[in-house]
Amino acid sequence: MVRKAEAAAVANSRNCCFLFILFSIFAWASQAYSQDVPENELDARINSYFDNFGVTVIYPEITLNKKLSSGTGITARYLSDIITAASMKANFQVDGITSATTKKTGGGDNTPDEWRHELGLGINQKIAEGLFSLTGNYSIEHDYSSKTFVGSLTYPFAKKNTIVQLSFLRSLDKVFPQIWKWTNNRNTSTISAELTQILSKSVITQIDASYSDVEGYMLDGYQVVRIIVDSSSFRTLEPVEPESRIRRAIGMRTNIGLSKKVSLQLGYKYYWDTWDVKSNTISAKLSKNFNPQFSGSMEIRHYLQTRAYFFKPVYTQVEQYMTVEGQLNSGYSDELVFNFVLRGNKNSGFLTNDKLSLTGSAGVYRRYTDSPDWFSDLQTLWASLFSIGIRYNF
């Protein structure tokens, strides 16, 4: 059982790379505050994740925004994704090939088991009333690399009551698992359109639609599928997934100022793809300014997902497509997160630099899948999340 749980940790932690790179870059590349060049700011943050599948993730990150002129700015980011899971030292056999590492760095006998480095550079250029942003990103670890480019154009209309943003992302990834000699490619193209609209003096809303075309090898190269032959024996094979996936999503968020100090953000997202995965997400975030220096928020989120058409809890024969990825199973998840911001103040006894802010968050996450995890036999995953960071305006 322990070995199974560890295996789940391997699969899950390695699967994160691809999606995380895309989403973190999108989040970072779209950070331009509406149509303006970002102000001079240095952000540093340490994030952590711990779950009952035995995975620990620590990732520090640092971002610098520098305004070169009123219409031009540059941005740079470095982050490190450090993953520890005892699972990566386990041996799994697939047609006689084991997961014992054949390379000298990363995984296997090393600690941490994975260490990803990511470096990004970007430029923001004012064009008339709008802003054009271009970002390049490179991520590397011992069995995966990714080059990503993001371009976006943000433009205001109607006396800046309406802001439209169009974005394009192209990602070129390479997967080279330690247990195999091959290298496979995975290429992603994503377009997204976003509309932010002021509805009144205290209500603002945002609609976002995205379309993503992913081609190539979708697996991580380490998972195995069991084909149950009878009650006492099974075969293990490599999973097989389609090499094309079209992913679409539409999301809407509205922020309502309930009073001078309190705001409520409500969100809904619908997602569907060509693997028949569909999901609905609802979220709510309540924020309050307790005083000019301290503000906090509480966020809840509920997520409901169907499974991919080829996902089966148990395979009894070899099929064209087979997978054990928990992300492709049906189920639901819930998240509760608390955030705070403490702004510096000369009269404060603790944080006297008024250019400095301290930020942090703590949360808990639960995911339930409709069938037990193939490796751990668990249906419920519990995770805790902690972050702390500083923001310095200069």
Place this chain on the structure above:
Amino acid sequence: MRLKSKLFLLFLILFPLFIGGCAVVQPWERERLSDPNMMFDENPMEKGAQLHFLFIREGTEGGDGSQSGGCGCG
């Protein structure tokens, strides 16, 4: 009608209302909107971290929006 078609129809209906149905709020009337709490994803790092952890565990992507605010004071 399939769910996808229904959603698309809903989107088409709401979109013109969304654009045309709201009064223009002047820059000097945006004090409340300029509050950091009224911004979407005021802290991009915070959002990035949250997405990181969520997308390790879930099978969807996109539709999460980006940082934006209503101040329009740039």
